[in-house]
Amino acid sequence: MSDNPTQNKAETGRESRLVKVWDLPTRVFHWSLVSMVFIGIITGYIAPEWWMGLHVWAGYITVTLLVFRLVWGMFGSEYARLETFTFSPVHILEHMKEIISLRPVRHYIGHNPSGAVMIFALLFVLSVITVSGLLVLGGEENQGPLAGAASYAISEIAAPIHNIFVIILIAMIVMHVSGVILEGKLTGENLVSSMFTGLKRVPKGTPPLVHRRARPFAAFLVTATFFAIGGSLLAAFATMPPSGLRHLPANETYETECGDCHAAFHPSLLPAKSWADMMATLDDHFGEDASLDAETANEIALYLAEYAGEEWDTEAANRFRVLDPKHPMQITATPYWVRKHDEIDPETFKRKGIGVKSNCSGCHTDHYSGRFDDQKIKIPEVKVK
Ligand code: HEC
Ligand code: HEC
Numbered sequence: 001m002s003d004n005p006t007q008n009k010a011e012t013g014r015e016s017r018l019v020k021v022w023d024l025p026t027r028v029f030h031w032s033l034v035s036m037v038f039i040g041i042i043t044g045y046i047a048p049e050w051w052m053g054l055h056v057w058a059g060y061i062t063v064t065l066l067v068f069r070l071v072w073g074m075f076g077s078e079y080a081r082l083e084t085f086t087f088s089p090v091h092i093l094e095h096m097k098e099i100i101s102l103r104p105v106r107h108y109i110g111h112n113p114s115g116a117v118m119i120f121a122l123l124f125v126l127s128v129i130t131v132s133g134l135l136v137l138g139g140e141e142n143q144g145p146l147a148g149a150a151s152y153a154i155s156e157i158a159a160p161i162h163n164i165f166v167i168i169l170i171a172m173i174v175m176h177v178s179g180v181i182l183e184g185k186l187t188g189e190n191l192v193s194s195m196f197t198g199l200k201r202v203p204k205g206t207p208p209l210v211h212r213r214a215r216p217f218a219a220f221l222v223t224a225t226f227f228a229i230g231g232s233l234l235a236a237f238a239t240m241p242p243s244g245l246r247h248l249p250a251n252e253t254y255e256t257e258c259g260d261c262h263a264a265f266h267p268s269l270l271p272a273k274s275w276a277d278m279m280a281t282l283d284d285h286f287g288e289d290a291s292l293d294a295e296t297a298n299e300i301a302l303y304l305a306e307y308a309g310e311e312w313d314t315e316a317a318n319r320f321r322v323l324d325p326k327h328p329m330q331i332t333a334t335p336y337w338v339r340k341h342d343e344i345d346p347e348t349f350k351r352k353g354i355g356v357k358s359n360c361s362g363c364h365t366d367h368y369s370g371r372f373d374d375q376k377i378k379i380p381e382v383k384v385k
Contacts, residue, residue: 268317
């Protein structure tokens, strides 16, 4: 029964001694969460967009960890239980004052009041981040379990929330780490190593600890039930077809006539007015004569009008609707296109397999669907002979 410090022989109350405070699941939870948040922040801010898959997985695992922690907060061993670190506001304020005034602080075996506030706040902030992340994934990228339920408009609300809460999260991490360092200085305790070993030193005179044991089986049952219910709900949502995407029937005339000099563009990439103007001026099409007989032109014009940008709710369709007034027929002139591709070296567009910047299919392997997923970007490498 090494888990139970009351059975420890050193539990005499006369010497400072080490007691087991953090059980293994709590420690594994803590460091897994640290890793997931780290991966989430790195892949969110720095890594190229096609790392999106990893970012999303870090999010899914974070949700799993949060659920587990709440359950373990009910069934874990003594100091993992949420009730052992629910303090009154007065108590919390007192502790914060102690820390700020750098007075030697009272010793807490489990979480101290400020740390406890931090944990509840972290759980809240992480929940907001993961839920808003799922909404962005569903609404903007048409991916994940909410692809059918979340519209682009919802993702436009969720995206700034996601970003702001990540900044709040980073600020909290900075506070949490400074708190741990400060508390360590004040009490001489190394809280980081106790999060690895689970052991904390309690001062002389601490009475023997009442230590409730974990109930892993109950925890497992509740977690499993939660995931069975939550999982089937999400699975039900996931069967809804992605809300922003339509089925685009192939049109041979369009593909032959407009796929001759360049790959035929997905009709969702420009609004109806741009397509109509383009079809009316084919004799002078970017300096080329692309004119067609009236019947063919009419068929293509109807097809483009029916599947123009307004008819889709993808990120690309929503974004490319904002045109450059000087070049209203050019996808590659839209502010969004320019912004998204401004870090690409102009030489890259000349590579074999691309040729010109308007050859979307050179880098976007899913261009035919109109999705333009981050994970489907593959820039061809230069072949060195
Ligand atoms: C005779 C060759 C030719 C044909 C046929 C042709 N195009 Fe083009 N198209 C061009 C050239 C050249 C450009 C300008 C260079 C570029 O952007 O690739 C261009 C550019 C475009 C662009 C703008 C791409 C950007 O930079 O954002 C669109 C959209 C477009 N064409 C649509 C069409 C459609 C629709 C048809 C069929 C009705 C068509 N093209 C047929 C040669 C052609
Ligand atoms: C040289 C390769 C290349 C070509 C050609 C190219 N793109 Fe991209 N595109 C990229 C890269 C790389 C990104 C990601 C940039 C970033 O945000 O870091 C991107 C991003 C995008 C995005 C945003 C995706 C998202 O979810 O954030 C859209 C939409 C897009 N491109 C559309 C187009 C269209 C339409 C064309 C053709 C007119 C095109 N691209 C041509 C490489 C290319």
